[in-house]
Amino acid sequence: MSSILVQVIVGGLLLGAVYALFSSGLTLIWGMMNIVNFAHGDFVMLGMYVAFVVWTVLGVGPFVGAPVAALVLATLGITVYFGLIRSVMKGPMLAQILGTFGLALLLRYSVFWGFGANFLTLPENLVGGTYDVFGIKLQASRLLAGIVALLVTLGLHLLLTRTSLGSKMLAVAEDATAAQLMGIRPDSMQAIAWAIAAGATGLAGALIATFFYVAPTVGETLGIVAFVTVSLGGFGSVPGALVAGLLIGVIESVSAYWIGAVYKDIVVYSLFLCFLWFRPQGLMGKM
């Protein structure tokens, strides 16, 4: 295998880890309450702007910016849950879709208004430069995002399967009325789920901002990838999103390299549709 092909695959894996990182919040919300959050991409965008503001005001990188972004977005998640989601959940499916879609536009155009349409970037070497491992280039910022993606996935998985909070959350997801009879408050559990999901998304945004551009419309570009990752991994499955993210990243990179960049989406989406034909619940989703 040529060293360039190894570089392509390594690049694909790092890209895939990033896809997984910003998809975990989306899959968690779905798993908890069967709601598709169309504002998800714009949550990522907000996380990026928080990182940018932290760097501009305090002059520090993602080691401060990412936790701050997680906190800010977690707060926003709770606010969105009580202000919007709780009401639209009682309405028809269409109200949920349009509700979060409206939220997406509100967030996007608020940022347009506040920051303008210009493209911003964080300084290149905020997270160290590029490592050279046997001729293979590893960008420190992408490596950091990849490691955090693994930790977030592991953390969320353990939270849901090994803690009493996780059991309560899953109980609410299974049957809210029954859980309520057992003394669990569905409202609190769902609010916590929104806080965790939005917080993880903010964290992802802050890390992605270290190697991507920051712009009000960036959520549109990233949002679509998140939906594909989550449906391939299985709606509601956090480990599924990780595996799916890595898979999509590598397929995209290799097909762009071998066949051509304009064809990579055709390859990814036709494989995706073929896969769903045989396994509509995704890699690790439940029927």
Added chain:
Amino acid sequence: MKLNHVIGLLSAAAVSVALASAAAAQDKTVKIGAIFPLSGNAASAGVHGKAAIETAVEIINSGNPALGNLPVTKNAGLKGLGGAKVEVVFADNQGSPATGQNQALRLITEEKVVALTGAYQSGITLTASAIAEKYSIPFVNGESVAANLTERGFKWFFRTTPVAGDFARIYLDFLKEMKAGGQKVDNIALVHENTEYGTSVANVITGLFKENGLPVAQDIAYSANTTDVQSQVLQLKEKKPDVVIMISYTSDAILYAKTFQALDYKPPMMIADNAGFSDPSTLKAVGKQIQGIFNRSSFAIGAAGSPTFLINEIYKKKSGGDDLDDTAARQMQGFFVLVDAIDRAGSTDPAKIQAALKATDLKPDQLIMGYKGVKFDDKGQNVLAAGLVIQLQDGENYVPVWPKQLAKTAPVFPYKGW
């Protein structure tokens, strides 16, 4: 519109044109209409265009002998019309083709202008110039680049700006000269986004280069809203082209700049086709990572004391401090060409102005733009439209480096990157 309205408008137009000619000779003013987007989405471009025209009017009416061979600037007013002054009536197209068309009609029939200029957006230039054609009034455009504007068989429409084919010619001539100077340019890669802009420019470049013995060896198309460009950069890294030509919008330009550095990729020469790599926000974000990249432009402010420098000083007073940019300068150039034709016609009779426009033959030293001249073909397109090559040497501001007579400094090789 009822028939008698049409007849009324037409006769009013005929009478007004006749009156305008007579009046101009007496009052010694030449009325020209200028249509720009002064409100709406493109208002910023329109406001700068208006400032450019106002600058030209001030220079023409008061005279400015310091501006070298630039026509109609030596003495106050138009010599050919006994020192007549130029008056411009501005109209707002509001970003709408229908409004632009109505404004053209109003300028011709009510304001009785003898010629028109504008209208910035190609789609509005299209409708406004159709009215001018109908009323047989010359329309000179300096800035709209859509190819079809000069493919309509119009007799009264003239365009001075270069279009995609001209840009390809600029790159070709530049590369040939660099090759003669010992720079390797045999292996060329084209990286372009895949919508109308990137595809059409790439096709034109590929075709022209092939005809001239500089075939494009690698063609990488990609989608501008992509999340990742690592594979494309690795394809370049593998083929090792001597020259990489980038045709990109802003978001992808930024991703490429960042990925070039992350994967340590530096071709010997990199050229960008305006758009994304010219966007001030790209330069602010990643300018320091693409030092040494070449780009195209048709205008440069020039050295202190040069005609374009002096014009920019006047322009800044009208624009609120902004420097003359490529687009506003192209608008100003179109206007100068129109006024020069009126001056040579020695008359405000539209037919005589049209004849003078057809006979236009301006040399490079008579222009503010880096064109090889102004000379119209049968379709009304300036066949000598050209541009200059600029280079981002310090990572902050592009400087003109080619052709020599317009260069501020010599081109620097190899591409520096970060």
